[in-house]
Amino acid sequence: MSVIEANWSYEINVIEIETSLYSYFELSLNNICENVLKALEDGFLIENINYQANLAQTYDEELKLLFETNKExxxxxxxxxxxxxxxxxxxxxxxxxxxxxxxxxxxxxxxxxxxxxxxxxxLKIYYTIESRSKDSQIIYVQFFTEAKKDTENYTVRLKRNIKTRSYELQSIHPKLKMFKEFQRKLEENNDVPGLLCCLRLAFMAIKETKKK
The missing domain is CATH 1.20.5 (Single alpha-helices involved in coiled-coils or other helix-helix interfaces)
Known part of the structure; x- marks a missing residue:
């Protein structure tokens, strides 16, 4: 007994198979594309932003900044x-x-x-600043008169250092033997009144001598 029946069809429709497989492939490809697009959409999905909340946060930051600036x-x-x-x-x-x-x-x-x-x-004494420079003054003293006389008799000249306020004996007229000693004493103690008293006594002694 034969297993092949008489009406068995041996033809294979290649075109039909190809069309069927292509349709299946196309459907699968479309499904894959849709899945890819969906995955992309899900990956890049932007969440809804609450602009009111963000604005409120910005206002708070600005207010805080203004407060700090105002404090400074x-x-x-x-x-x-x-x-x-x-x-x-x-x-x-x-x-x-x-x-x-x-x-x-x-x-x-x-x-x-x-x-x-x-x-x-x-005391009948006349004195004045005879000359001056940047650092010093020349003090002129004349005894036994209230106004300056043309004569140089009984006169003393002192040099004053403006910065240190120290005095230096420059000249005496008439010249006395103790001139160097007077210079040394004045340099040591800067005692101008004491020097003038000594000179006045010396000049008075000279005047008394001239009267005789």
Whole structure:
């Protein structure tokens, strides 16, 4: 008994198979493309942004920044005010010191004028600043007169150092034997009144000698 029946079809439709396989391939390819696109969409999906919340956060940051800036400005202003107050206090103290110094200079000058008047009246002595330079002065003193005389008799010249306030004996007329000793003493103690007293006594002795 044969297994092949008489009506068995031996033809194979290659075109039909090819068409069927292509349709299946196309369907599979479409599915793959859709899956890829879906995966891409899921991967790059942008979440909905809450703009109101972000704006609120931005406002908070700006407010915080403004607060910090305002705090720094207040500190700087307070520092400047303290400095200004210090300068004002310093200026007021300076004005007060200047006022006291002016009064002291005025009183000293008045005392000097009074002493000068007394010297001229009771001691008959004339003195003035004969010349001056940047660092020194030449003090001219003439005894036994209240006004300068043309003669050089009984005169003394002292050089005063303005910076150190020290005096140096420059000349005496008439010349005395103790001139070098007077120079040395003045250099040691800077005692101008004491020197003038000694010179006056010496000049008085000369005058008394001339009267005889």
């Amino acid at each position: 400005l207040r500190q700087e202003i307070e520092l400047k005010l303290n400095q200004l107050t210090g300068k004002q206090t310093q200026y007021e103290n300076f004005k007060q010191d200047q006022k006291l110094l002016t009064q002291e200079i005025k009183e000293t000058h008045e005392a000097f004028l009074m002493a000068k008047k007394c010297y001229k009246k009771f």
